[in-house]
Amino acid sequence: MPIQSLKGGFRLLVLVAIFFAGVWTQSSGVIGDFLFYLPDVQFLAVQHLWLTVLSGGLAIVVAIPLGVVLSRPSMARVAESLMQILNIGTTIPTLAVLALSMSFLGIGTVPAVFGLFVATLLPIARNTYAGLKGVSPALMEAAAGIGMSPAQRLFRVELPNALYVIFAGIRTALTINIGTVPLAFLIGAGGLGELIFTGIDLYDPVMMLSGAIPTALLAIVVDALIALIAFLVVPRGVNPSRA
């Protein structure tokens, strides 16, 4: 098993590297430098999360119904072209969206939340639409054939079967959202971007990393959290992670 032993060796190497990194940080006093920013990190992380919760929550509340409406058979004609427009919308850089939103709404939390909302909306709406469209026609026929009303079909058959895909959309969207929130600092909404951008400006790597590392950690935690919710909420029969 040469591959196995290679892997084992690699793992050992990583452990040794981490050990030496620890020794180095301890001796050079970097840990102390980081601790200096701890109160700021705490305050800004809350602000950061708050922006995500507002914009992300708003996006979920709008995007899922939007995806549902677009997936209705009566919307078939306009839905595809609308999805195309939304797809083009996704390619606009978030920074540009924020800038635009600032030029209409001024600076502060409101334009930041709006800009983030727009950026988050699209992946969720797209996945909701795709998830619902992906429910097999045989299921839809069975549901109709046994006498479910359109609303019953939606809530008992379509949404449960699309839920896993919808959650995947929410997961991607919120992870991107958290990674994008630092830009909100540029239009005066605060968040961990304050440490990152100020750190860059002052050429202070410790300050910059004090913003960047918590941002990355937040993204990972939120991602795991949504994965957990999906694991619990999506019915076992249509949940690949519980198969």
Next chain:
Amino acid sequence: MIQLDNLTKVFDTPKGAVTAADNISMEVPAGEICILLGPSGCGKTTTLKMINRIIRPSSGKVFINGEDTTGLDTQDLRRNIGYVIQQIGLFPNMTIEDNISVVPRLLGWDKTRYRERAREHMDMIALDPDAFLKRYPSELSGGQQQRIGVARALAADPPVMLMDEPFGAIDPINRAVIQDEFLKMQQELKKTIMFVSHDIDEAIKMGDSVAVFREGKLVQYSTPDDLLAAPQNDFVESFLGEDRALKRLNLVRVREVVSDDIGTVSPGDTLETALARIDDYGYQNAILVVNDKRQPVGLISRALARTTKGFCRDHLQNVSATVSLDDDLRKVASLMFAQDITWLPCVDAKGRVCGQITQRAMTHHLGSRFRPGTTDASSSHVATEE
């Protein structure tokens, strides 16, 4: 009772109008299974789906138990019609129990009632409720899923069922098992059933009547036996296949052909008596020996009786086979071919000899109603206009 009155469906396609069902008129009596049979694309599914309005008819009417369904609310109509689709279509997000309980819940049954019903239905389709009710469809085999599909359609006890090739996705062995189970169930339930199939053998086995479709038209509607005995035109004849006479063997039970005029001897009779009786009855080969309970114990062959003296009990030869009254002629024919004999003794449920079945009687029975290529309207189950 399901009654179709000039039911027509024209699809508008980019290539022009397609008439998928052309003035279909027919009637399925209450409690019977009607098979819609025909090659792929002949309009069976379209006709079926117009009954529960998955497809809207272009014209014509559907009556269920005498009531015109045109005015009924679509949801109400469908909840009172059991529907089994070809692709099974179990809801993968629901447990088996939830799948079976869907319609009762839509109808607002209370929980104890529909849960009890789910268990009853699992028993009926021969699946263990404790083992299966809490599972998800993806954890079941194809055959098991198909059974659940049938149970789901039956759950709210609808008087009418529509089934679109319900056993199509199962291997032949399991299919035969499910067909038998279903027929047994139907004997109790007495549903009025429209059943789509493209398999002539399935149609003959399952149907009280068979409706043969061709290019959107109903070309013959008769009992399976009449269909095989008297196909109305070349299309039907070729669709039924060259071996349709043999297929009829499946449909006829020994009871219908048996003759109770059978000569026997008892073990205590002399071979002389046996020979005399063989001659009386004009038997070619042998005579059956039965004990005092009329159970078959052996044979005395003509050659032996002629050349030997003594009692029958000392010269018994083996009885190669017997058939019972509920066996079908296919089994009889198969036994006759295998043993190279022309008659078989028939026994009743207690194993007592109650008659004989001969090759000649079988050919006669089939031949008397075998009218190749005739168009005899009186043989049709319900005459249909073409």
